[in-house]
Amino acid sequence: MDTERRLDTLVGAVADGPVDCDGLRVERDGGYAVETPEGRHEGLDEAALRETLAAHERLLDNWWTWHRLDGSRRAFLRWLEGADERPVDERYDLLEEGLTAGWGNLWIRVDLDDAGTRRYELRHADDADADPDDLTGFDDPLDLRRPLKFDDDGRYRPLKTAPNAPTGWRLGGLTGRDCVEAVDVAYPATVANWHRERTGDLDVTHWRETTERQTGIYGVVEELPREAVEWVAEAACVDSQCLKRREWGYDEEDDLTVDGGDGPFPCREPCSLVVAAARRWTTLEREEERTYELTLTPSEKEQVEAVIDAVADGTTDEIREADVYEGANRYRTRYLRAKRLDDEGNLCGVPTDPDPDDGDD
Amino acid sequence: MTDHRSQALVVVAHGSHLNPDSSAPANEHADTVRASGAFDEVRTGFWKEEPSLREVLRTVEADEAYVVPLFISEGYFTEQVIPRELRLDGWDVSAWDSDGLSADSATLAADDVEKTVHYCGPVGTHGSxxxxxxxxxxxxxxxxxxxxxxxxxxxxxxxxxxxxxxxxxxxxxxxxxxxxxxxxxxxxxxxxxxxxxxxxxxxxxxxxxxxxxxVSDxxxxxxxxxxxxxxxxxxxxxxxxxxxxxxxxxxxxGAVGTESLTADVIIERAADAGADVGDAVERVRESTAPEPADD
CATH class of the missing domain: 3.40.50.1400 (Rossmann fold)
Incomplete structure (x- = not known):
């Protein structure tokens, strides 16, 4: 650790005003006054100041680390190591062993390298305990862009905050700046919005305002009925689908009843994916309801419900090939199709549209 | 802290919910510009991907943001969608005074961030x-x-x-x-x-x-x-x-926008709007040349 450089910088900083950081306070009082968790020293000349500070290497390094950062980056990196709650000595003890935090599906670790400088590592949370040699290593935060575009099955992830980030990679040896950059690659703008929320400055745009703003092919979305907005949120915005914590409601005075989620970073307005899906739902909701008469056994009715659940929950892959006790099992579903869908694919042979010949006119 | 006002380049593009390659040209050109060192910061923002146009400016630290649309022509996206989603205060297409090909840039504020935004015409109508x-x-x-x-x-x-x-x-x-x-x-x-x-x-x-x-394939x-x-x-x-x-x-x-020289046009758009890019235009022209440049 370059103590002399830190001391030079701190002495220079005190000339502009008191330095105050996590239990270290240095100010001019004719000479210098230094306050640490152990006590206060007053009337020091510069040599005595430097000697006193040099004896508090961790406090000095802690100040040095944070004085060079500001805004959301500083707030985030401090949050990672619990800087607002943990005293410096306790925190540095923990940092020597390594501190971890979660951010969506990310596992973030911070520790000190041989020179005492903070180094950060990112992985998927599922890989927290993996042998580093078993993971594909990256150095540059931007190198994460491509792998994070696809889930573990190789499918494109249109929503970066969906809980399906791929596993099997690690990004290590990062500076604080690169750590925040990498988080921004994985979950863009989440640090900025989290910081705004903590400082009381989060600009939430509710459903009505968002949809009224839309033009072109999305202009219709504002016609979606109020009750359907609940179903939109339940379909796309709950924790199982998106790691953002929904803060928007129908409008300022009208919140949705669906749970907004528990994630650390907020969702401040309906995203483009939700708006695009809602366009489709708006079109579908224009249809009039009809009554169909479908003949099913009780088990068949329950099976239809099980199939809907399995598709909606994305669990069809988890149902074992021969587990015919599961309604959404493939053989069970193929049997149902063979029995209940006619050659045109109509459930129970009932056409979707009434036969025009059967009409009154 | 530096004396000069720091400058960011923000490449904005359409992106896609369905096609993973749609955003690739914007990211690749942003990387080329980043490597040129002409800007303190280079960001990308998308209509259909993240960061969204709504939130990209809040990921920018610099005082001045040069926003360059990676679009082929002036129209609905460059004139309505992008300025609206970026919350450019007081935007009116007349600020470009364009005949459909001559959009240059307009200097505006955005409602949600404290920085100067230079909103440039699209890449596709620049002479270069x-x-x-x-x-x-x-x-x-x-x-x-x-x-x-x-x-x-x-x-x-x-x-x-x-x-x-x-x-x-x-x-x-x-x-x-x-x-x-x-x-x-x-x-x-x-x-x-x-x-x-x-x-x-x-x-x-x-x-x-x-x-x-x-723009993209x-x-x-x-x-x-x-x-x-x-x-x-x-x-x-x-x-x-x-x-x-x-x-x-x-x-x-294949799509012309995937050609690496497009990065040069992006820099030129920002330079035309007042960005200090030094000799980045020349350097990018050389670095993206398929053969040793002779023109």
Whole structure:
């Protein structure tokens, strides 16, 4: 650790005003006054100041680390190591062993390298305990862009905050700046919005305002009925689908009843994916309801419900090939199709549209 | 802290919920500009991906943000969607005073961030984008001097969805024709006359380079156009470059916006709006050249 450089910088900083950081306070009082968790020293000349500070290497390094950062980056990196709650000595003890935090599906670790400088590592949370040699290593935060575009099955992830980030990679040896950059690659703008929320400055745009703003092919979305907005949120915005914590409601005075989620970073307005899906739902909701008469056994009715659940929950892959006790099992579903869908694919042979010949006119 | 006002470049593009490659050109060009060191910061923002246009400016730290749309023509996106989503305060398209091809830049504030935003015209209507089309012809033929005994077809949407789309295509076709480098230059359209389906009717040259004026590869450039011009009956089976069609050899290039020289146009757009880019334009022109640059 370059103590002399830190001391030079701190002495220079005190000339502009008191330095105050996590239990270290240095100010001019004719000479210098230094306050640490152990006590206060007053009337020091510069040599005595430097000697006193040099004896508090961790406090000095802690100040040095944070004085060079500001805004959301500083707030985030401090949050990672619990800087607002943990005293410096306790925190540095923990940092020597390594501190971890979660951010969506990310596992973030911070520790000190041989020179005492903070180094950060990112992985998927599922890989927290993996042998580093078993993971594909990256150095540059931007190198994460491509792998994070696809889930573990190789499918494109249109929503970066969906809980399906791929596993099997690690990004290590990062500076604080690169750590925040990498988080921004994985979950863009989440640090900025989290910081705004903590400082009381989060600009939430509710459903009505968002949809009224839309033009072109999305202009219709504002016609979606109020009750359907609940179903939109339940379909796309709950924790199982998106790691953002929904803060928007129908409008300022009208919140949705669906749970907004528990994630650390907020969702401040309906995203483009939700708006695009809602366009489709708006079109579908224009249809009039009809009554169909479908003949099913009780088990068949329950099976239809099980199939809907399995598709909606994305669990069809988890149902074992021969587990015919599961309604959404493939053989069970193929049997149902063979029995209940006619050659045109109509459930129970009932056409979707009434036969025009059967009409009154 | 530095004395100069820090400057960021923000490349904004369409992106896609369905196609993972849609955002690739924006990211690749942003990387090229980043490597040039011309800006303190380089960011990308998307209509359909993240960071969204709504939130990209809050990821920028710099005092000045130069926003360059990676779009081919002026129209709905550059005039309405992008300024609205970026919350550019007091935006009116008259600030560009454009005839559909001449948008330069407008300096505005955004409602949700404290910085100066220079909103630039799209990449596709900048004069230097003509060079990208030519570079595309060079890279697809592997010949840095391509032109003699070659025809060049510039292909785009027609006016059906955007009148300015055709203007941009004609603009670049005219400029390339005036240079006299290619034997023949022809603008062709997907949804109006002269149609790209009839490409071979419009050329006497045996060799014709076909360059689609699109930002990124997708449905139109990978499926429609290859089938329309007769490179293949089914895009899934692929096609040769060059491919023999009706006695011609067609050199089909894929979307021009994927050409690495596009990064140069992005820098020029920002420089025209007042960004201090030093000699980045020259350096990017060299670094993106397929062969040692001689022009």
């Amino acid at each position: 984008f003509t060079d990208v089309l030519v570079r595309r012809a060079e890279s697809v033929t592997g010949d840095p001097d391509v032109g003699r005994e070659f025809g060049l077809a510039v292909v785009g949407h027609g006016t059906e969805r955007n009148e300015n789309s055709a203007k941009a295509i004609e603009y670049h076709a005219d400029r390339i024709r005036e240079r006299g480098r290619f034997e023949e230059v022809q603008a062709l359209y997907m949804d109006e006359e002269p149609e790209v389906d009839d490409v071979t009717d419009y050329f006497e040259s045996e060799d014709v380079v076909v360059v689609p004026l699109f 997708g449905f139109h450039t990978q499926e429609d156009i290859p089938e329309d011009v007769g490179l293949t009956d089914d895009y899934r089976t692929g096609y040769d470059v060059p491919a023999a069609v009706d006695g011609h050899r067609l050199w089909y290039a």
